[in-house]
Amino acid sequence: MKTCYYQILEIDRSAQESEIKAAYRKKAFEYHPDRNTSPKAEDLFKEASEAYEVLSDPQKRAIYDQYGHEGLDRQGMHHGYGNMNDIFSHFGDLFEDFFGMGRRQRSRSAGPRHGRDLHYELSLSFEEAYQGVEKELRVPRQKTCHLCEGRGYPKDAQVKTCSTCGGRGQVVQSQGFFTLSTTCPSCGGQGQTVEKSCEECLGRGRLQEIKNLKVKVPAGVDHGMQICLRGEGEEGRLGGSPGDLYVVLRVAESKDFRREGQDLWIKKTINVAQAALGIHLKVKGPSGEDLDLEVPPGVQSGEVLGLKKQGMPGVGREKHGDLKVEILVKVPSRLSKKQKELFKELEKTLEEKDSSLSKKLKNKLGL
Numbered sequence: 001m002k003t004c005y006y007q008i009l010e011i012d013r014s015a016q017e018s019e020i021k022a023a024y025r026k027k028a029f030e031y032h033p034d035r036n037t038s039p040k041a042e043d044l045f046k047e048a049s050e051a052y053e054v055l056s057d058p059q060k061r062a063i064y065d066q067y068g069h070e071g072l073d074r075q076g077m078h079h080g081y082g083n084m085n086d087i088f089s090h091f092g093d094l095f096e097d098f099f100g101m102g103r104r105q106r107s108r109s110a111g112p113r114h115g116r117d118l119h120y121e122l123s124l125s126f127e128e129a130y131q132g133v134e135k136e137l138r139v140p141r142q143k144t145c146h147l148c149e150g151r152g153y154p155k156d157a158q159v160k161t162c163s164t165c166g167g168r169g170q171v172v173q174s175q176g177f178f179t180l181s182t183t184c185p186s187c188g189g190q191g192q193t194v195e196k197s198c199e200e201c202l203g204r205g206r207l208q209e210i211k212n213l214k215v216k217v218p219a220g221v222d223h224g225m226q227i228c229l230r231g232e233g234e235e236g237r238l239g240g241s242p243g244d245l246y247v248v249l250r251v252a253e254s255k256d257f258r259r260e261g262q263d264l265w266i267k268k269t270i271n272v273a274q275a276a277l278g279i280h281l282k283v284k285g286p287s288g289e290d291l292d293l294e295v296p297p298g299v300q301s302g303e304v305l306g307l308k309k310q311g312m313p314g315v316g317r318e319k320h321g322d323l324k325v326e327i328l329v330k331v332p333s334r335l336s337k338k339q340k341e342l343f344k345e346l347e348k349t350l351e352e353k354d355s356s357l358s359k360k361l362k363n364k365l366g367l
Helices: 005-009 017-031 041-055 058-074 083-090 092-101 103-109 124-132 272-277 335-366
Strands: 118-124 133-144 159-161 171-174 178-183 192-193 204-217 227-229 245-251 258-260 261-269 279-284 290-295 304-308 323-330
Touching: 005 041, 041 058, 103 290, 118 124, 118 133, 118 204, 124 245, 178 192, 204 227, 204 245, 261 272, 261 279, 272 323, 290 304, 290 323
Parallel strands: 118 245, 261 323
Antiparallel strands: 133 204, 159 192, 171 178, 227 245, 258 261, 279 290, 304 323
16 A cells, blocks of 8 residues: 555645745755665665655646545545666756755756657547547657767767856856856856767757557546656757656547546436326437337426446446436327316316315325
8 A cells, every 4th residue: 555645755645836845855855866875765865756756746736535545546546666877867957946956967967867748649539538549649759969968069079168157057147136056158057068969960969750559548538637648748958867748638529429527418308198197218329229118107207316336437447327307298289179178177186186185085084
């Protein structure tokens, strides 16, 4: 069993963003391998980092609060970290804030950088969401330049310390009582300059590509859900781990069914006689087959009847929702002469029945 993320960071479930960041900062200092040589420190550092990754992301946190670790697993949102470098590259900018400017310069100029996560919107029909489907994706993304291996310059190019910032990557400007540090405009924060850029990527170290991927969409997905493809985001820099690809699902509404979670809703109209006598109906289910529905005598307009386990399947589960059938009783607005006579006769019998029931009730009450 995984430990609760809130317990790991020692915060309340109502904690705000600033409190979550402060709690993680405390844990990062406590278990950082440069500060803590305990054999368990690395595992605790990874655990705290995983907790922060989830709780600092509003969407992941909402899923975790409602469904726990299982909910994150079903949507492929559990990251997990293989080693410390993976954590440092993923949270590079955050650790720059935690541990100061010196670390910032080392990470920018020499350290590995985690690849950027990507998002891809995938449109699905209602039928595809019900049955599950495999889709092909064409994802535009940046890859490492093969010629310069991501450096942005040839191996034999002469590298010099930036004369503007002195290798710090930052320039300091004084404005009255304030001192402002900004990225060096000459070296772009790298602290170094080169005399010659790579001819292939023109110094960027990256090239655009279209990656063809396949994704299996499980049955029962809903609009707005995400599928995470680990390592299919942009490549990391200088040996950093790749980012992830989040496939955001856009499910079209059904022309026949209204969806509420795993339950599906439809409306069926019957006439007054059918409502009074009851009727056997054929109802088309979401998979296209005819389902049997028994409408009992005396059903009222607006009454809801259910067909168990005929709704949407649960993602990663065998349990289905229900198919809810709302019965609408249609009262005829125009009647033929014969129909009027029949309704008048029916009205008399109903009045006689009501009168008889009334007399029986009075006798029982001794009135």
